[in-house]
Amino acid sequence: QQQVKQSPQSLIVQKGGISIINCAYENTAFDYFPWYQQFPGKGPALLIAIRPDVSEKKEGRFTISFNKSAKQFSLHIMDSQPGDSATYFCAASKYNQGGKLIFGQGTELSVKP
Amino acid sequence: DTGVSQNPRHKITKRGQNVTFRCDPISEHNRLYWYRQTLGQGPEFLTYFQNEAQLEKSRLLSDRFSAERPKGSFSTLEIQRTEQGDSAMYLCASSRDRIRRSSYNSPLHFGNGTRLTVT
Numbered sequence: 001q002q003q004v005k006q007s008p009q010s011l012i013v014q015k016g017g018i019s020i021i022n023c024a025y026e027n028t029a030f031d032y033f034p035w036y037q038q039f040p041g042k043g044p045a046l047l048i049a050i051r052p053d054v055s056e057k058k059e060g061r062f063t064i065s066f067n068k069s070a071k072q073f074s075l076h077i078m079d080s081q082p083g084d085s086a087t088y089f090c091a092a093s094k095y096n097q098g099g100k101l102i103f104g105q106g107t108e109l110s111v112k113p
Numbered sequence: 114d115t116g117v118s119q120n121p122r123h124k125i126t127k128r129g130q131n132v133t134f135r136c137d138p139i140s141e142h143n144r145l146y147w148y149r150q151t152l153g154q155g156p157e158f159l160t161y162f163q164n165e166a167q168l169e170k171s172r173l174l175s176d177r178f179s180a181e182r183p184k185g186s187f188s189t190l191e192i193q194r195t196e197q198g199d200s201a202m203y204l205c206a207s208s209r210d211r212i213r214r215s216s217y218n219s220p221l222h223f224g225n226g227t228r229l230t231v232t
Contacts, residue, residue: 006155034220043117043204043223044156089155099146099208099221100169103155 003027004092006104013111019077021107023090026071030092034101035064035075038087047088048075080111115139117224119205125230126195133191134227138207145188146221147180148204149173156204156223162188163210195231202226 006023013019025033034049050057050064050073057064063076077084087108091101118137126132138145143164148156159178160170164185174180177195182188192199206221 004155036223041225043206043225045223046220049220091155099144099161099206099219100158101156101221103157106153106155 003102004090004104006090006107008107009105010108011110013080013109015080015082015111015113017080017111019075019080019084019109019111021075021088021090021109022072023074023104024070024072025092025102027092027094027102028071029094030102031095032093033064033066033073034091035062036089036091036103038089038106044089077109080109082111082113085109085111117205117207117222119203119224119227121227122225123228123230125232128195128197128231130195131191131193132195132229133189134203134205134229136188136190136205136224138187138205139222142207142209142222143185144208144210144219145182146206146208147188147190148206148223150202150204150226151200159190192229195229197231200229200231202228 004025035047036044037047038044048059048062052068061078066073087106089106090104093101120135145162147159150156159174160180162182165182177193180190204226206223208219208221
């Protein structure tokens with residue numbers, strides 16, 4: 001049972017473009033939605049996170065958009081750079097279980113110079 | 114370096130052998146998690162400690178797997194009688210308790226993992 005579905009599986013974007021990665025979840029008990037970035041040979045690193053009481057959160061070039069009724073959320077990377085090339089994972093967890101994350105399958109992003 | 118430390122980084126073993134991995138969390142973090150990540154997939158939760166108490170274990174954690182966290186500091190994950198299907202990256206993560214009941218979940222800090230290959 002895949003509780004968090006992520007798409008696309010891979011994404012190629014030109015430098016300066018916008019990268020968009022989407023996730024959908026099933027469990028309405030989820031109330032914490034982080035995005036993690038992972039480089040080859042490294043562990044995932046928290047990028048940005050959102051709770052369902054807001055529809056958008058922005059940190060620098062990274063924005064999460066959240067649609068509670070559709071049970072969907074997305075990551076937008078503005079002005080994408082070659083250094084953003086990595087695998088991105090969305091995740092979700094229930095209240096007070098913030099460390100027990102359910103991850104999506106990942107999106108491999110490649111930003112071409 | 115004050116991040117989460119995992120050793121060894123790589124482990125190659127033959128099927129049927131036992132292996133043990135170590136995780137040293139960030140020093141002030143009292144929560145410690147083990148995850149498993151296979152190629153092309155997101156990490157999957159295995160187990161969780163609050164201080165020295167193991168509070169939850171995933172159904173993925175068969176009886177060949179055992180985790181400990183003596184004295185609430187470092188943790189070890191042991192796999193007995195390894196199988197080829199155990200080949201994966203084993204990730205450790207740590208976090209602190211939420212400071213206030215209403216505060217946001219404390220973020221997880223992951224180590225760089227131990228890559229296990231069972232031949």
